[in-house]
Amino acid sequence: MILLGWNPDRGDDPFGGYRRAVDEVTGAGLFRCRWILPPRQATAGTEVWLFSQGGRDRGVLGHGRVVLSPEPQPADRDGSPGIVEFDALRPRGDSIPQDLLTLRVPGIAWGVNRSSRRIPAPAGPALRTLWAETSSLDEADPLYPPPGTLPPGALAQARVNRYERDPSARRVCLAHHGTSCAVCGFSFEEAFGPPGRDFIHVHHVVPAAGLGPGYELDPIADLVPLCPNCHSMAHRRLPDPYSPAELRTLRSAAGFLPGTTLSPEQLTAQADAVRILRAH
Structure with a gap:
């Protein structure tokens, strides 16, 4: 050293x-x-x-x-x-x-x-x-x-998409799109509170064929927020990752529908309603 x-x-x-x-x-x-x-x-x-x-x-x-x-x-x-x-x-x-x-x-x-x-x-x-x-x-x-x-x-050296790790572009992307996943809607802040604030991956949607010498990144059109799970699935396809729309289609075909997470109080109220309906 x-x-x-x-x-x-x-x-x-x-x-x-x-x-x-x-x-x-x-x-x-x-x-x-x-x-x-x-x-x-x-x-x-x-x-x-x-x-x-x-x-x-x-x-x-x-x-x-x-x-x-x-x-x-x-x-x-x-x-x-x-x-x-x-x-x-x-x-x-x-x-x-x-x-x-x-x-x-x-x-x-x-x-x-x-x-x-x-x-x-x-x-x-x-x-x-x-x-x-x-x-x-x-x-x-x-x-x-x-x-x-x-x-x-x-440590092992990893290769990453530099457009997805540009801090300035990331800030512009999240200021426009927000910090919830564009595919599944997951929000780290809603799930974990203050430690999850502003945390989300950013995904570069431009196909490899479009990354020529004259390419200039548009943080709003070319980047979208994705949770780590959806981001990993996007890159399961090479050379061009799945688009957010394609991932939403895959989720729907697998039986997942957009929704919200119920609080413990809401789940208790739901169980009480089922019990009352069954009693009558």
Whole structure:
């Protein structure tokens, strides 16, 4: 595990625009760039953490891994270019601050600027725990743990539809369509109360043939809210998923009709009515 130091105040920007890199991770889930790495430590697969060494924003900003290790160089060189793949990048100003890191993750000289350094083994779990505590659950699906919150061996990389995980498009879709499933009508908020508020999957309805180079996402026309069950069933057909209308037809053919969930009081009243009718 390696800590990569970056000073944004010096004008040295390996990201080609940090804001753009943050947007790329948000939309596509990954961002790759060249980085000067220590050859003996930065082997392919090595976990890395990004530490901002700027004057106004010192703290851990990102997480990733080495995907291309650098070539060995003479001993008098600090490192050589390799490729790092970031799977989490926070906006500047949203880092884990240095004072909190010093308190919670001892064993690292957080006040010293270095281009890279090995994170001591005992500090790794503490850093991961702090990162998890300050991370947000995936609003599209909390079953996806935020990158960096679990050890690399506990994670498998999954491919997802980037249009279904675009946070801006998701917000526009739900603002228009609401947060109930467009197929079965299920509402997590009605079923679970406040913890279920605003939770629902978002499904991309445009067939694969329509995703050409000129395609631009329309969050209202191209995205619909689906519960995880209906969303999974939509993707049971390849290459083009079932549409919400097709799923509603399948449900009707299977004997499911739209309705509402009765409260315990309503069920009791219904049972009393049946008992009274039978008595007469």
